[in-house]
Amino acid sequence: MSKPFILQTILAAAVCKTVRRALRLRGSGGTALPGKAAMTVCKDILAVTSRGMEIIVVTGTNGKTTTCRMLEHALTSSGRECLSNKSGANLLSGVTAEITCNTDWLGRPKTHYAVIECDEGALKQVVPLIRPKVIVVTNLFRDQLDRYGEVMHTLDAIRTGIAKVPESILCLNADCSLTASLADDVPNKVVFYGMNTPVGDQKDVEISDAKYCIRCGREYRYHYHTYAHLGSFYCPNCGYKRQDPSVAVNRILGITTEGSKIEMQLDGKIHPVRVGLPAVYNLYNAAAAICAYRVFGLPEEEILGSIADVRSSFGRMENFTLGDVRIQMILVKNPAGCNQALEYVSGIGSDYNVVLCLNDRTADGHDISWIWDADFEKITQDPHARSILVSGDRAEDMQLRLKYAGAEESRITLEKDNARLLQIMKESTLPVFILPNYTSMLALRKVLSEATGGEAFWKG
Template identity: 70%
Template sequence: MAGNIRTVLGVAACKAARWGLRVMKRGGTTLPGRAAMAFDKNILETVSRGMEVIVVTGTNGKTTTCRMLEHAMTASGRDTLANKSGANLLPGVTAEFAANATAGGRPVKKYAVIECDEGALKQVVPLVHPKVIVVTNLFRDQLDRYGEVMHTLEQIRTGIRLVPESILCLNADCSLTSSLAQDVPNQVIYYGIDVPVGEQKNVEISDARYCVNCGTEYQYTFHTYAHLGGFVCPKCGYHRADPSVAVTSIDSMTARDSRVHMKINGISSAVTVGIPAVYNIYNAVAAVCAYTAAGFPPEEMIRSLADVHSSFGRMENFRLGQTNVQMILVKNPAGCNQALAYLKSLGEPYNAVFCLNDRTADGHDISWIWDADFEQVCKDPQLHHIYVWGDRAEDMQLRLKYADAPEDRITCVRTSEELLQKMQESQLPVFVLPNYTSMLELRRVLGGATGKQEFWKG
């Protein structure tokens, strides 16, 4: 078959599969992308041709950074495609572009913001030729899928080597991420936080204690969180680069938002990040960096950040009867610790729900919960009751017992319906920390109960 016929058939197959899944009320499958690729293995290159694409990869913050970018681009009148469902492997990305192409395979939109799995980067970027690649950070995550964090780093590096024309936006504060600038011809722009943040603890669970080049233990001039901060290797001299897009002061952090000052290519601006927590300040500065690297005015992004709202369970609010419910996705120790620190910073009484599944998308290995600092909330007098739920609820319960949570304050909930009822009956705000597949399941149940649309239909 000629190339263009294969493209036409691939696009048609993708759209038919998506339509079929929608009719059957099913979401989150790789079928539409696989259908398209069955006709044309590299169809993604055709259906993204000529588009200006920003790709976001890294362990934590991909989805939120993408939402920030998409929000600013759409608000500024740029018709933007995004893989909102979090389908971030090659078939999912392919499906999103193919579904937004004409029958002949020409893209309809001019811009795209794509979240890409670290391991899939080397498959995706040679086909979409990104204008900008953002790497958020590297933490230990889903060990049984990718092995050590160094292996993930090498996978990202392999992907970047395939697209020397792409501009890299790298987190200057992450010694692993910023090492990607070595040995690649790409233009590099660094972003970061120039000042220490909050309490300096949990440094001991660092995922990158030793120099990526020579193995010597890093020294730090300041820490932001986990292994991020002003690292310097006393032996070989590898050190944090001076970021050209940087948070220069953190003026306030509340449960609603954070107010900071950012220096963007030498110009200082006051920025309100409309969602709370330190890691969202990182996502915001990454988004500003990528936005300006793509050639768009930073004022647009700054304006948009003030009213960007949490999306897709990463930090999402529900009103369930009289109860306020906030859901925060956690999937590794560093992200979990940030979410727990956020709960502790609220200073008001609350109930918590910890959800743990161990399915394929969760990476099977749940041992990371033993590295997360649950102790900090289990001893928090503001935390009144804890509910645990999911395939591995008992493991979570055990972990909390070791964190000294009083046994009479932990309830193991069997079904999602029961959990929903417990949350509805709560007199206090409820904070739910699920891992990936438990988040999807809970999102469906909560969506049904509150009338919110299921996310893949949005």
């Protein structure tokens, strides 16, 4: 990477800010284009505009955004100024835009700390430029097949990125056999986090993403499962096994729709912790965030206390009140995440209506066959799920999937128009859960925010 001249830096930073301002005046979020524009002036501008910052990067299939929110909240609520790419623009252009717009006129960063969500495929481009102090890898699941190919390809992409920053400390999910294997062939210091306790009834756990040992190919066995292929795995043949995590959820005392009470173990010491977000996967996000915060060198009490009031963000367990109707939106984009959402909704124990939205645009991945791997039976067979609405470009596919999952035709309503969908939800006498995939989430969130007076996300 060549060192840019100071004038080039000043110009690139100015271009970045001007393009963003112009896009916002036109009412667009402008998340990637300002970065692209800045990079045409100075290719590695990000290396300059992030210089001197202390940065945590979060990557992995599921939980990136929530883990970032937890870290960011801990930093800001303890009085530290912190930058983060809240808009979800997590490719090189988006990260460049976020960091470069946050500089003074000379291109020097205005905040010392940053929490950056990074796409798995973009990690190798982003981390050599921003040289993060800590990299968190949340987990690896099958996701957007037609964008990255198999999950092993994604793992390789992450490994390539990590190898470029040997000084970064890794926080890895000990319970994910794929993620944990990253520790094997990189020189980086590694700290593990995980769950020391089984979740669910442990019967008929179906594993589709990482069934076989990454080293020798033999089928894994488990001391216990948490969800999908996550748990205390071991290989009976070569001995590859889950490492003892230094940050772990030791016991789950209770999970409700408002959050969870857990015992968190930090280097053998037990701490009672309240997590302000429901569902098991958020316990993994909490463990990841706590692990990263400690490794980052900040007092653990700060994040242990603040994690109770992290609320949902941007489609992840986000709550809306539409008239008198309580609506909770849960982004789903792959079978593992979707199953967790279905498990959560069907475990509520009182009546509700549910909306399933499926698009197949570029950001979603054009292949929607994953819906056949998700357990929609959990809601079609739940007597509390009163009516099921299907929406999105591929609503018919979802409808078909539900029929195969045993839903009677009378229970399913197909509505592709978001305005009419909003009206149906408004008239609901029950709480509504919306499970959209990415682009349908963006569209629905927009109409819901407008109807409930919420703000556009880039203002948040």
